[in-house]
Amino acid sequence: MVIQYKCPNCGSDMAFDSESGHLSCPSCGRQDDIETFPETNILRKFDPEEAKEYHCENCGAVILTEAETTATHCSFCGAPVLLADRLTGDLAPAKVIPFTISKDEAVAAFRKWTKNGRLTPPGFASGDRIKKMTGMYVPFWLYDIDGKADVAALATRVRNYTRGDTIYTETDFYDVRREMDLSYLKVPADASEKMDDELMDKLEPYDYGELKDFRMPYLAGYLAEKYDYDDEALFSRVESKIIPYIDSYISSTIAGYSTVSYTNKQIQAHKKNVYYTLFPVWMVYYDFENKEHTFAMNGQTGKVVGKPPISAFKVAAWFTGIAASAFAVLKVISFAVGGVLW
Amino acid sequence: MRDFQSKWLMTLYFLLIFIGIGGVSASAAVDQRVYDNANLLSDSEIAELEAVAAEHSGRHGTDFLFLTSEDPEAFDVVDYMGDFFDAWAAENGQENAVLLTMNIATRDVYLAGFGTAETTLDNQRVNLVLDRILPEMQRGDYAGAFRETVTTASRYMEFRPGVNPESIFFKNWFQLAVALLLGGGIVGFMVYNSGGRVTTTASTYFDGDNSRVTGKLDQFRNKTISRRKVPKKSGGGGGFGGGSTGGGRSFSGGGRKF
Ligand SMILES: [Zn+2]
Ligand SMILES: [Zn+2]
Numbered sequence: 001m002v003i004q005y006k007c008p009n010c011g012s013d014m015a016f017d018s019e020s021g022h023l024s025c026p027s028c029g030r031q032d033d034i035e036t037f038p039e040t041n042i043l044r045k046f047d048p049e050e051a052k053e054y055h056c057e058n059c060g061a062v063i064l065t066e067a068e069t070t071a072t073h074c075s076f077c078g079a080p081v082l083l084a085d086r087l088t089g090d091l092a093p094a095k096v097i098p099f100t101i102s103k104d105e106a107v108a109a110f111r112k113w114t115k116n117g118r119l120t121p122p123g124f125a126s127g128d129r130i131k132k133m134t135g136m137y138v139p140f141w142l143y144d145i146d147g148k149a150d151v152a153a154l155a156t157r158v159r160n161y162t163r164g165d166t167i168y169t170e171t172d173f174y175d176v177r178r179e180m181d182l183s184y185l186k187v188p189a190d191a192s193e194k195m196d197d198e199l200m201d202k203l204e205p206y207d208y209g210e211l212k213d214f215r216m217p218y219l220a221g222y223l224a225e226k227y228d229y230d231d232e233a234l235f236s237r238v239e240s241k242i243i244p245y246i247d248s249y250i251s252s253t254i255a256g257y258s259t260v261s262y263t264n265k266q267i268q269a270h271k272k273n274v275y276y277t278l279f280p281v282w283m284v285y286y287d288f289e290n291k292e293h294t295f296a297m298n299g300q301t302g303k304v305v306g307k308p309p310i311s312a313f314k315v316a317a318w319f320t321g322i323a324a325s326a327f328a329v330l331k332v333i334s335f336a337v338g339g340v341l342w
Numbered sequence: 343m344r345d346f347q348s349k350w351l352m353t354l355y356f357l358l359i360f361i362g363i364g365g366v367s368a369s370a371a372v373d374q375r376v377y378d379n380a381n382l383l384s385d386s387e388i389a390e391l392e393a394v395a396a397e398h399s400g401r402h403g404t405d406f407l408f409l410t411s412e413d414p415e416a417f418d419v420v421d422y423m424g425d426f427f428d429a430w431a432a433e434n435g436q437e438n439a440v441l442l443t444m445n446i447a448t449r450d451v452y453l454a455g456f457g458t459a460e461t462t463l464d465n466q467r468v469n470l471v472l473d474r475i476l477p478e479m480q481r482g483d484y485a486g487a488f489r490e491t492v493t494t495a496s497r498y499m500e501f502r503p504g505v506n507p508e509s510i511f512f513k514n515w516f517q518l519a520v521a522l523l524l525g526g527g528i529v530g531f532m533v534y535n536s537g538g539r540v541t542t543t544a545s546t547y548f549d550g551d552n553s554r555v556t557g558k559l560d561q562f563r564n565k566t567i568s569r570r571k572v573p574k575k576s577g578g579g580g581g582f583g584g585g586s587t588g589g590g591r592s593f594s595g596g597g598r599k600f
Pocket of ligand 1: 007008009010011012025026027028029030
C-alpha cells in the first residue's frame with residue numbers, strides 16, 4: 001500500500017522522515033508532525049502488485065481481492081468472474097474491522113436466528129437451506145463530524161395552586177437560547193450501491209474497539225466491494241442520519257420546562273475527518289419455497305438483518321393469543337375491582 | 343383431625359341453610375311490590391312488573407318497590423316516600439329495598455335505596471339509574487321506567503360498592519377494543535421488527551468530550567394567570583341526595599323533575 005501525505009498548504013507530496021517522525025514539504029517547506037497530521041490529507045493507494053479488481057459482467061459489481069486470487073465468483077449474483085484488472089492508483093481503505101465470526105460460526109448463528117423467528121413459517125426455521133454464504137467487506141465512509149447549533153425557543157413553566165375556592169394557573173414564559181459545540185465520531189454510511197441502505201443501517205453498531213488500520217492480509221479469504229459513492233456524495237446521508245441525534249441532544253439541554261417551542265434552530269455540521277473503511281458482513285442466500293431470501297449478518301457481532309418470510313397463520317395465532325389473554329386479564333381486573341365479570 | 347373436619351362441615355352446612363333461608367325469606371314474605379295509587383298502569387302491566395320485581399328481588403335479597411301517587415298538595419315527595427316505606431317495612435318485616443316513587447301531579451320522581459341497598463345502590467348509582475329512566479318518564483312510559491329501574495339497579499348492585507358501574511372500564515366493547523389494539527400493536531411490532539431492529543441511538547456516535555453547551559440563556563419574559571372556580575362536588579344533577587325517614591330509616595337516593 002502506498003501512503004501519500006499531501007501538503008495542506010500547496011498539495012505537494014510531503015516527504016516522511018521516519019527517524020524524527022516529521023513530514024516536510026519540498027515545495028513550500030512546511031513542517032508537520034505525523035501524529036497530528038490531518039487525516040484528510042493522507043492518501044492511501046493500492047500498490048499495483050497487491051490487489052486485483054474484478055468486474056462482474058453479469059450484474060456489474062466491482063470486487064476487490066488480493067493479488068493472489070485468480071478466479072472467483074461474484075458475491076452478489078454468483079456468476080463466475082475471471083476478468084481482472086491490476087489496481088493502480090486506486091484509493092485504498094484506511095481502516096478495517098476484521099471478521100471475528102468465522103464461516104462455521106456464521107452458519108450456526110444464522111440457524112439459531114431462523115429458529116428464533118416467531119412469525120416465520122415452520123419450514124423456514126427447521127429447514128437447512130443455506131444456499132450460499134459469502135464473507136464480504138462492505139465499503140463504508142466513517143465521518144468525524146464537527147458542528148455548531150444555535151437555537152432559540154419560547155418555553156413555558158406552568159403551575160397550579162389553589163387559594164380559597166379559586167384555582168390559579170400561572171404560566172411563566174421564558175426566552176431560551178442555547179449555543180453548543182457538537183461532535184460525533186465515525187458515523188458510518190455505506191458506500192455500496194448494491195447494498196440496501198436500510199439493511200446496512202440495521203447492521204450497526206460495530207464495535208470500534210476492533211477498528212484497525214487497513215492492511216492487505218485482512219482481505220485474505222474474503223472479498224471486498226469497491227465503493228460506488230465517494231465521501232462527498234454520501235455526506236448528506238450522514239447529515240440526515242445525525243440530525244435526529246442532534247435534535248435530541250438539543251432538547252436534553254433545555255430541561256425543566258412544561259413546553260418548549262423552537263423559534264429558531266440553526267445547525268451547522270461539517271466533516272472533520274473521513275475514513276474509507278471496510279466492515280465485515282456475511283451475506284446469506286437462503287432458499288425457501290422456491291424463492292431466494294437474502295440476509296446480512298454483522299461479521300463482528302452476529303446480528304442478522306433482512307426480511308424473512310412471514311406466516312399468515314402464525315401472525316393470526318399470535319394476534320388471537322395476545323388479544324384473548326389481554327381480554328382475559330382485563331376481565332380478571334374488572335372482576336377484582338368491580339366484582340362483576342360481565 | 344376427624345373432629346375438626348366434621349366441625350367444619352357442620353359450620354358450612356349451617357351457613358348454607360342460613361343463606362338459603364335468607365334468600366327465600368326476602369322474596370317469599372312479600373306479595374305486593376307495585377303500589378299504583380295514581381292508576382297509571384294497566385292490570386296487565388302491574389302483573390308483569392310484579393313478576394319482574396319478584397324475580398330480581400329474589401336475586402339480591404332486596405325488594406324492588408314502585409309507588410305512584412297523584413297528590414298536588416304533597417310538596418315533598420321524599421316525605422311521602424319515607425312514610426310509605428316506614429309502614430311497608432313494618433308490615434313486611436323487610437328493611438332492604440329499592441323504592442321508586444313518583445308524584446304525577448308535581449312531576450317528581452325519587453329513587454331510594456334502603457338497608458343494604460343504601461350501599462349497593464348509593465347516591466352515585468341512583469343518579470345513573472335516574473339518567474336512564476328520565477326519557478321514559480318524560481314519554482309517559484311509567485311501566486317501562488320501573489322495569490328499567492329494576493333491571494339497571496339490579497345490574498349495578500352486582501358491582502362492588504363504591505365503583506362506578508357505568509365506568510368505561512367495565513364495558514365489554516372497551517375491553518375488547520383494548521385487547522384487539524394490544525394484539526394488533528404487539529404483532530405489528532413483531533412483524534415490523536422481524537427483519538432486524540435499528541439499535542443505534544443518539545449516544546452511539548456522540549462524542550461527549552467535544553460536545554458542550556457554550557452559551558446559555560433562560561430569560562424570564564412574562565407571565566399569565568388564569569383563574570377558575572374549584573368545581574363543586576355535585577350531589578347528582580338536581581337530586582337531593584339521601585336522608586332518613588320519619589321512622590329513622592336512613593337511605594341513599596336522588597330525585598328529578600320529569
Ligand atoms: Zn507545501
Ligand atoms: Zn455479479
